Amino acid sequence: MTSTTHQPVLPAGEPPSWWERQSDLIMRRPINEFTFTHMNWLIPTERVARGHATRSLPAAPLPLDLTYRYDDTDHTIADLHRRTFTTAFVVLHHGTIVHESYPGAFAGPRTRMQLFSLSKSVTSVLIGIALAEGAIGSVKDQVTDYRRDFRGTAYDGTTLADLLDMTSGVGDLETWDGSDSFIRQFERAVLSGGDVAAIIRRAPRTADIGERFNYSTFDAQVLGWVLEAATGRSLAAYASDRLWRRIGAERDAYYGLTRSHPRTAIGAGAFNATARDLARVGLLMANDGIVAGEQVVPADWVRRSRGADLPHLAVGALGPSGYDHYGYANQWWTLGESCFQAFTGLGVHGQYLFVDPVADVVIVKCSAWPTEDDPARDHETITALRRIADHFA
Incomplete structure (x- = not known):
C-alpha cells in the first residue's frame, strides 16, 4: 500500500534487458489489461482445481442507478469504471448477483483475474482452516516451529499472529522505488529464477515484534510457506481441497509460481480466479464462514x-504503509464500525474484495490501474463501494 513507481535503475549507457524490463512491460497500460487476465501465459502456474459440483449464484440483475460523491462531485458507477480502469465488477446482495459487468477489453465471467495482494486474504482463509483442522497448532506458534531454515534470521521469534497482522518488525517500508529494495529483489527472483527464500531470510529487523504495522509481502509469503510445511501439501493443492471445492467454484483457479526450482507458489501475490468465484469467497466471509450449512x-x-483491538491496527493508525481510511487485521483491510464492520481484501492496480456482513453485500472489483498504488483512485473506489453497500442496506 505504499506509493510506487516502476522505473528500473540501470548503469549509464546499458540498455535494459528483457529480464530487467519484463515487470514494467506487463504492468503498463494498456498492456496490463491483457496480462492481468493471461498470467498463465507468462509465468509457471499450479492449478487450484474446482470440485465436481458448482454452487450456483442466483442472478436478479438490477441497474445501479445511484451516484457517489467524491471530490465535491457526484459520479455514476459508469464514471467509477472509467475513472478507475475497472475490468470486472460483481455485486452480491443476500447471495444473489444483483449487478455484473466486465468493462475490461479481455474480461468476462470465465476470465481468471490476477489478484495480486488480494491473495494474502485468501492465504489467511486457508490458515484459519488449517488451524481448525489442527494442522497448525496456534497463531502463537513461531515461524521456526515450521520452517527451521528461518532460525537465526529476523523472523526468528515471530509468531504466526505477528505475520497475520503484519507486525513482525521485519523489513522497512515496502517501496518499488529504485532497484535495490527488498521487494524489487524479491520480484526479480520470482521472475528470473533467483532464490526467493534467501532474499526473505536476509531481510533486517527494523522494529520490535508487535510494535508497529508495516505492510509486508514477505510476512504473507512466509505464512504461505508455513501452511505448506504444516500440511505437507502445496498451497494450490490445499486450497483446492479445503476451499475451492467447498465453495462450489465455477472454474479452476491457479497460483503463479517462481521460475526457480523447486517452484513455490507466490501466496503473497499471485492467486488468479474469476470475479464470480472471488465473490463466492466474499460470500463465505459475509456468512461467518458457512457455505450451505x-x-x-x-x-x-x-x-x-x-478488526483488531490493537491500537496500532485501528483505522487511521497504520502509519506510512497504509491509508488513513483503513485499519488492518488478519491479512484484511478493515474499515471500522462506521462502515457496518465492512472489510476488504486489496491488490495493487485496483483489486478489491469488499465484504459488508451487516448489509450482506459482497463486491468484487478488478482493475488495471496505470500504477501499483494510487491513493486517489483507492479513496474514490472505497467511497463508491461504501455507497453501493449503503444503497442495498
Whole structure:
C-alpha cells in the first residue's frame, strides 16, 4: 500500500534487458489489461482445481442507478469504471448477483483475474482452516516451529499472529522505488529464477515484534510457506481441497509460481480466479464462514478478520504503509464500525474484495490501474463501494 513507481535503475549507457524490463512491460497500460487476465501465459502456474459440483449464484440483475460523491462531485458507477480502469465488477446482495459487468477489453465471467495482494486474504482463509483442522497448532506458534531454515534470521521469534497482522518488525517500508529494495529483489527472483527464500531470510529487523504495522509481502509469503510445511501439501493443492471445492467454484483457479526450482507458489501475490468465484469467497466471509450449512472457515476466524483491538491496527493508525481510511487485521483491510464492520481484501492496480456482513453485500472489483498504488483512485473506489453497500442496506 505504499506509493510506487516502476522505473528500473540501470548503469549509464546499458540498455535494459528483457529480464530487467519484463515487470514494467506487463504492468503498463494498456498492456496490463491483457496480462492481468493471461498470467498463465507468462509465468509457471499450479492449478487450484474446482470440485465436481458448482454452487450456483442466483442472478436478479438490477441497474445501479445511484451516484457517489467524491471530490465535491457526484459520479455514476459508469464514471467509477472509467475513472478507475475497472475490468470486472460483481455485486452480491443476500447471495444473489444483483449487478455484473466486465468493462475490461479481455474480461468476462470465465476470465481468471490476477489478484495480486488480494491473495494474502485468501492465504489467511486457508490458515484459519488449517488451524481448525489442527494442522497448525496456534497463531502463537513461531515461524521456526515450521520452517527451521528461518532460525537465526529476523523472523526468528515471530509468531504466526505477528505475520497475520503484519507486525513482525521485519523489513522497512515496502517501496518499488529504485532497484535495490527488498521487494524489487524479491520480484526479480520470482521472475528470473533467483532464490526467493534467501532474499526473505536476509531481510533486517527494523522494529520490535508487535510494535508497529508495516505492510509486508514477505510476512504473507512466509505464512504461505508455513501452511505448506504444516500440511505437507502445496498451497494450490490445499486450497483446492479445503476451499475451492467447498465453495462450489465455477472454474479452476491457479497460483503463479517462481521460475526457480523447486517452484513455490507466490501466496503473497499471485492467486488468479474469476470475479464470480472471488465473490463466492466474499460470500463465505459475509456468512461467518458457512457455505450451505457447512462451517468451512471457523466463525471466530472470520470475525478476527473484521478488526483488531490493537491500537496500532485501528483505522487511521497504520502509519506510512497504509491509508488513513483503513485499519488492518488478519491479512484484511478493515474499515471500522462506521462502515457496518465492512472489510476488504486489496491488490495493487485496483483489486478489491469488499465484504459488508451487516448489509450482506459482497463486491468484487478488478482493475488495471496505470500504477501499483494510487491513493486517489483507492479513496474514490472505497467511497463508491461504501455507497453501493449503503444503497442495498
